[in-house]
Amino acid sequence: MAQILIKDLYKSYGETPAVRGINLTIDENEFVVLVGPSGCGKTTTLRMIAGLEHITAGEIYIGERLINDVPPRDRDIAMVFQNYALYPHMTVHENMSFGLRLRKLPKDEIGRRVREAAEILDIGELLDRRPKQLSGGQRQRVAMGRAIVRNPDAFLFDEPLSNLDAKLRVQMRTEIKLIHQRVRTTVVYVTHDQVEAMTLADRIVVMNDGVVEQVAPPQEMYDHPATRFVAGFIGSPAMNFLPCKLTGNGSGLSVILSDGIRLNVPANRESRYRDYADRDLMFGIRPEHLTEQRQHTNAEQQDFTCKVGVLEPMGIDTMVFMNIEGADVCARAAPRSVKGPGEDMMFTIDMQNMHLIDPESDRIL
Amino acid sequence: MADTSAATARARVSASRAGEKSRTSWLTTQLEDERVLGYVLLVPAFLLIIVFIAYPFALGVWMALTDKVVGQPGSFVGLANFAKLLDSDIFRTAAWNTVFFTVVATAIKAALGMWLAVLLNRKFRLSRVTRAAVLLPFIVPTVLSTLVWLWMLDGTFSVFNWILRWLWDLELSVFGLVVKEDFGYIRGPNWLGDPAWAMGSIIMANVWRGLPFFAISFLAALQTVPTELYDAAEIDGASGWRKFWNVTLPMIKPVAIVVVVFSFVVTFADFQLVYVLTRGGPYNSTHLLATLAYQISMHAGNLGEGAATALFMVPLLFVVIVLQLTYLRRIGVD
Numbered sequence: 001m002a003q004i005l006i007k008d009l010y011k012s013y014g015e016t017p018a019v020r021g022i023n024l025t026i027d028e029n030e031f032v033v034l035v036g037p038s039g040c041g042k043t044t045t046l047r048m049i050a051g052l053e054h055i056t057a058g059e060i061y062i063g064e065r066l067i068n069d070v071p072p073r074d075r076d077i078a079m080v081f082q083n084y085a086l087y088p089h090m091t092v093h094e095n096m097s098f099g100l101r102l103r104k105l106p107k108d109e110i111g112r113r114v115r116e117a118a119e120i121l122d123i124g125e126l127l128d129r130r131p132k133q134l135s136g137g138q139r140q141r142v143a144m145g146r147a148i149v150r151n152p153d154a155f156l157f158d159e160p161l162s163n164l165d166a167k168l169r170v171q172m173r174t175e176i177k178l179i180h181q182r183v184r185t186t187v188v189y190v191t192h193d194q195v196e197a198m199t200l201a202d203r204i205v206v207m208n209d210g211v212v213e214q215v216a217p218p219q220e221m222y223d224h225p226a227t228r229f230v231a232g233f234i235g236s237p238a239m240n241f242l243p244c245k246l247t248g249n250g251s252g253l254s255v256i257l258s259d260g261i262r263l264n265v266p267a268n269r270e271s272r273y274r275d276y277a278d279r280d281l282m283f284g285i286r287p288e289h290l291t292e293q294r295q296h297t298n299a300e301q302q303d304f305t306c307k308v309g310v311l312e313p314m315g316i317d318t319m320v321f322m323n324i325e326g327a328d329v330c331a332r333a334a335p336r337s338v339k340g341p342g343e344d345m346m347f348t349i350d351m352q353n354m355h356l357i358d359p360e361s362d363r364i365l
Numbered sequence: 366m367a368d369t370s371a372a373t374a375r376a377r378v379s380a381s382r383a384g385e386k387s388r389t390s391w392l393t394t395q396l397e398d399e400r401v402l403g404y405v406l407l408v409p410a411f412l413l414i415i416v417f418i419a420y421p422f423a424l425g426v427w428m429a430l431t432d433k434v435v436g437q438p439g440s441f442v443g444l445a446n447f448a449k450l451l452d453s454d455i456f457r458t459a460a461w462n463t464v465f466f467t468v469v470a471t472a473i474k475a476a477l478g479m480w481l482a483v484l485l486n487r488k489f490r491l492s493r494v495t496r497a498a499v500l501l502p503f504i505v506p507t508v509l510s511t512l513v514w515l516w517m518l519d520g521t522f523s524v525f526n527w528i529l530r531w532l533w534d535l536e537l538s539v540f541g542l543v544v545k546e547d548f549g550y551i552r553g554p555n556w557l558g559d560p561a562w563a564m565g566s567i568i569m570a571n572v573w574r575g576l577p578f579f580a581i582s583f584l585a586a587l588q589t590v591p592t593e594l595y596d597a598a599e600i601d602g603a604s605g606w607r608k609f610w611n612v613t614l615p616m617i618k619p620v621a622i623v624v625v626v627f628s629f630v631v632t633f634a635d636f637q638l639v640y641v642l643t644r645g646g647p648y649n650s651t652h653l654l655a656t657l658a659y660q661i662s663m664h665a666g667n668l669g670e671g672a673a674t675a676l677f678m679v680p681l682l683f684v685v686i687v688l689q690l691t692y693l694r695r696i697g698v699d
């Protein structure tokens with residue numbers, strides 16, 4: 001229930017930098033997900049917010065308060081760890097109430113809060129068990145219970161679902177969302193799973209190599225990635241990238257992917273791209289915007305032919321892999337429409353959803 | 366004709382192979398049965414225990430029931446040795462001394478050992494070297510290191526007393542005091558010669574010698590505590606002291622109990638150190654059951670009574686060990 005403000009946050013372990021200048025404002029009651037590949041500094045950032053890691057440079061505010069030198073116990077935050085970090089020698093009830101007992105809350109208040117949290121998490125029956133006697137999913141709930149009873153200013157989650165099996169992970173994901181709707185609090189959630197990020201976040205923060213690549217709500221992140229990294233990271237299967245040339249064609253612009261594939265740039269993008277004409281650029285298109293040939297529903301859909309390489313049926317769609325000028329390209333086609341490997345197939349590409357990347361800056365134009 | 370004989374020969378060979386195979390497979394099946402294999406594997410350890418523990422122990426029990434003295438066969442006297450011991454002042458002193466010595470020394474070792482382990486568990490420069498150095502008192506032969514203690518605690522040459530004197534001098538010169546009555550120099554205690562100090566002195570030496578075992582065992586246990594638990598405790602609001610009480614101690618409790626009980630048993634039966642330092646003196650103030658048993662049997666030659674003295678240690682240790690095992694079984698449930 002407080003805003004978190006991160007200013008020029010920097011962290012290095014000895015010589016090696018782990019976090020290199022992060023700026024971020026997390027609003028009250030907002031659910032923010034830090035996502036990025038392994039080693040990009042997500043955990044380090046979270047632990048600095050928690051106070052478990054010394055801040056090399058920069059400032060963190062929770063509410064109005066600068067908390068750089070405030071020890072974790074005075075920060076009023078709760079954290080859920082990847083391995084749950086439940087105290088093995090305490091029962092579930094003792095685990096959940098430990099923080100409250102340390103803060104010397106009255107007994108009946110502690111009991112009331114633990115019962116409430118247990119009810120939210122549906123673990124009322126487990127209160128007398130030890131962590132060893134719980135399944136992974138139940139431990140996960142207890143770890144969240146321990147955070148909820150504290151009623152903190154902010155919740156920090158570090159990959160809380162990564163130790164669960166795929167099915168349970170999806171279930172708990174939904175549950176975390178429900179709990180956040182019930183217990184409205186500021187949440188900072190770390191994951192390396194972009195689906196988790198998309199489904200949970202009010203806003204996603206994509207990190208790479210110690211810096212923030214982009215901060216945006218999930219749909220905006222998907223529709224308008226800011227950099228090539230974000231474009232490739234968000235969305236599954238990943239966006240296709242092909243080297244291309246942008247040329248003028250009389251009044252408009254077109255993208256040349258190969259001798260046979262020449263695509264017209266939508267008229268509404270021309271002013272945006274005009275300065276880059278006659279340059280070597282990177283063309284980006286998501287598999288879902290590259291389909292079997294269809295009846296065009298807008299003027300920007302165009303057809304081209306290409307030889308099918310490999311097919312990967314997914315049930316609802318079939319992924320069609322092909323090769324265009326050395327680049328592997330994936331299309332998402334209706335299962336009954338695909339041709340066999342080696343055969344020519346007609347595709348429809350929706351240029352309304354195209355992206356152009358400047359290879360020098362890796363930024364999306 | 367030749368053909369058939371070759372065929373029979375081949376048949377015979379294969380038949381004998383089959384027999385061999387069935388014999389080895391009988392052994393294999395037997396050994397695959399865990400009940401059988403278990404006993405087979407136990408045999409060597411069992412033999413060792415019989416030869417080196419059970420037999421001497423039985424011999425000791427038998428001796429305690431006789432009036433055997435050195436050089437003569439003893440005759441059965443029942444519990445007379447025990448009755449006599451219970452009646453003797455020196456035995457009661459030794460029994461009390463043993464309990465006092467063991468409890469105090471073990472408590473100090475456990476407390477200091479925990480403290481040392483927590484310090485050594487931190488990362489600092491040369492921490493590996495320091496950890497290794499802590500083991501030193503443990504690896505030097507006891508008799509050797511005890512001789513050094515004997516020297517350090519010597520009534521005249523005690524290094525402690527020299528330091529005391531030096532500090533006293535320093536104090537005089539720092540504060541510019543003029544002492545009217547000249548004591549010459551401050552005399553430290555007669556560490557081993559004064560009954561009031563002797564027990565403290567042997568406890569000190571025992572603590573020095575036993576501390577590494579505690580420190581290293583506790584350190585090993587500390588390193589198994591997951592660091593996330595400390596992170597979690599810190600976020601839950603625990604101070605350093607609270608983390609120790611509510612996380613560290615419960616987590617290493619099983620190991621700590623085994624270590625304490627083990628050390629308790631060893632300290633209870635300690636002989637070398639006390640024997641070298643004081644031989645039980647002065648005025649029996651440091652006599653323990655072990656040194657008393659040695660004195661009775663080896664000096665007085667009274668083997669039966671000596672064995673009875675030593676046997677008195679058994680019931681006490683038995684109680685301690687049973688308590689430990691019950692406790693470990695109880696916490697082993699979860």
Ligand SMILES: Nc1ncnc2c1ncn2[C@@H]1O[C@H](COP(=O)(O)OP(=O)(O)OP(=O)(O)O)[C@@H](O)[C@H]1O
Binds near residue numbers: 017018044
């Ligand atoms: N205690 C440490 N000592 C030295 N380097 C560290 C330490 N912790 C992290 N690092 C380094 O800092 C960088 C960021 O680590 P961090 O744990 O924040 O990554 P992450 O984004 O959480 O990755 P993952 O998804 O694998 O958990 C990594 O390069 C890592 O090697």
Ligand SMILES: [Mg+2]
Binds near residue numbers: 042043044
């Ligand atoms: Mg991490």
